[in-house]
Amino acid sequence: MRWLAYLILAYLVLGTQVGLGPVGPGPNLMVLAAIFIAIYAPRRTALMGCFGLGLMQDLMTASPLGLWAIAYAIVGLLVIGVRDMVYREHFLTHAVLGFLGALTGALVLLGHGRLYQSLHPDWHYRGPLAWPLLRSAGYTALLAPFVLGGLRRTKQYFGFRVPRRGSVRTLRRRDI
Amino acid sequence: MFRRVPFNLVFALLLLSAGLCAFVLPQPLTDRARGNLDLLLSPVAWPVWQATIRLAAPRGVLASTGTKEDRDADQSLAKIEELKTENASLKRQNEELNRINAERAVLPERDLCRAFRVMGGDAGTRRTLKLVGSSFNGLAAKMPVLCPQGLVGRIEIAGPGGASVILVTDLGFRVTGQFWRHRRIGQSEKYEWVQLNAPPIVAAGDGKDSLTVENLKIEEVKAAGLAVGDSVMLADRDWPEAVQRRRLGDIERIVPLQNERFARIMVRPTADLAGLKDVLVLVNTQRTP
Numbered sequence: 001m002r003w004l005a006y007l008i009l010a011y012l013v014l015g016t017q018v019g020l021g022p023v024g025p026g027p028n029l030m031v032l033a034a035i036f037i038a039i040y041a042p043r044r045t046a047l048m049g050c051f052g053l054g055l056m057q058d059l060m061t062a063s064p065l066g067l068w069a070i071a072y073a074i075v076g077l078l079v080i081g082v083r084d085m086v087y088r089e090h091f092l093t094h095a096v097l098g099f100l101g102a103l104t105g106a107l108v109l110l111g112h113g114r115l116y117q118s119l120h121p122d123w124h125y126r127g128p129l130a131w132p133l134l135r136s137a138g139y140t141a142l143l144a145p146f147v148l149g150g151l152r153r154t155k156q157y158f159g160f161r162v163p164r165r166g167s168v169r170t171l172r173r174r175d176i
Numbered sequence: 177m178f179r180r181v182p183f184n185l186v187f188a189l190l191l192l193s194a195g196l197c198a199f200v201l202p203q204p205l206t207d208r209a210r211g212n213l214d215l216l217l218s219p220v221a222w223p224v225w226q227a228t229i230r231l232a233a234p235r236g237v238l239a240s241t242g243t244k245e246d247r248d249a250d251q252s253l254a255k256i257e258e259l260k261t262e263n264a265s266l267k268r269q270n271e272e273l274n275r276i277n278a279e280r281a282v283l284p285e286r287d288l289c290r291a292f293r294v295m296g297g298d299a300g301t302r303r304t305l306k307l308v309g310s311s312f313n314g315l316a317a318k319m320p321v322l323c324p325q326g327l328v329g330r331i332e333i334a335g336p337g338g339a340s341v342i343l344v345t346d347l348g349f350r351v352t353g354q355f356w357r358h359r360r361i362g363q364s365e366k367y368e369w370v371q372l373n374a375p376p377i378v379a380a381g382d383g384k385d386s387l388t389v390e391n392l393k394i395e396e397v398k399a400a401g402l403a404v405g406d407s408v409m410l411a412d413r414d415w416p417e418a419v420q421r422r423r424l425g426d427i428e429r430i431v432p433l434q435n436e437r438f439a440r441i442m443v444r445p446t447a448d449l450a451g452l453k454d455v456l457v458l459v460n461t462q463r464t465p
Contacts, residue, residue, distance in 0.1 A: 021304070022451070051187075059213050061304075
């Protein structure tokens with residue numbers, strides 16, 4: 001993967017996410033970027049890419065550091081697990097993955113909220129509410145076909161390496 | 177050498193480190209890494225935020241800001257001049273000046289505050305605003321943030337590359353305050369602020385657009401005569417003297433809690449905090465007006 005293209009994507013998506021931030025929980029554009037990377041990039045690159053996107057988002061939120069990195073790493077693992085079983089280019093796949101990705105992130109955040117409060121009772125952070133996160137997952141699913149469909153057209157700039165089937169040597173060398 | 181390290185081990189260590197930071201380590205410790213990249217995103221975030229305001233405001237998603245009120249005031253004055261009702265105009269202007277003078281007595285001195293532009297909000301789920309300003313502009317953590325209508329929040333993180341404000345409506349944000357009422361003096365057309373006879377309250381952000389008060393018994397609410405429209409003013413020793421008695425919001429609704437002994441009072445800020453284009457930061461918290 002060309003990391004410059006990855007960084008430009010992260011910059012644009014994160015900037016847009018910050019710009020939309022004050023309105024409240026809206027569509028999670030970063031999870032869509034993570035899904036895009038996880039769908040097309042080789043396994044190792046995809047996992048590091050998703051983790052990196054989460055870490056960048058962590059730097060732009062007031063939530064504890066590392067939270068979104070974990071969430072997007074899990075999203076990456078899930079998408080990598082199912083990507084060979086689904087039709088990657090179909091808009092329904094994008095919508096379902098968008099919803100499940102945002103929902104996975106929401107579950108991580110909710111679980112963290114409960115645990116963090118019990119570990120640090122004196123800190124004012126109480127974790128997010130469930131309903132806005134569910135609404136955000138819905139928005140993300142609605143937007144996913146458009147965003148992922150648009151990103152699909154730019155995948156040539158990312159230089160994703162697709163392994164040739166049946167070549168074990170290729171599979172080993174090209175970090176599948 | 178690094179080629180021999182299994183990827184799964186590296187990835188597991190990364191996840192473990194992130195888990196330690198997110199779950200175990202106290203947040204103030206990890207916050208040091210933050211607030212240093214915010215301004216880098218302003219070329220993208222600020223235009224998106226401006227477009228969002230323009231698209232959302234007419235649909236009522238965001239309330240009007242001070243700029244619109246200024247325009248309305250100008251239009252009103254122009255209409256008065258057109259109608260050539262000089263006496264009424266002079267009277268209104270006089271009242272307006274009196275009101276501004278009264279507000280000035282409560283407001284901190286102007287040189288204590290600096291205005292900063294808002295460029296966006298939290299990339300996650302928190303209720304925050306990101307400012308086009310940094311520690312180079314004198315911003316530091318815990319500085320109070322104001323708008324003409326009242327208290328906005330507090331600077332949470334400020335670094336060389338940016339600063340973010342936690343809004344009073346963020347979930348778990350807590351301040352103490354007092355109830356006040358803006359009432360007419362006798363039969364005259366003048367108004368005054370009166371503190372209501374209610375115990376000090378704890379207002380907590382509800383994570384949406386309001387604050388809730390749940391530490392008053394229903395009898396205390398009735399005894400104080402609290403009603404929709406009464407205001408909550410800041411009365412918190414943890415905040416600088418200059419921002420005491422700044423308005424947090426007005427009572428929107430009073431409902432009994434499930435146990436029916438305590439009341440839940442919903443307080444809505446008078447400005448839409450998420451729709452602010454500019455805010456004032458009390459940069460000199462040592463001086464008092």
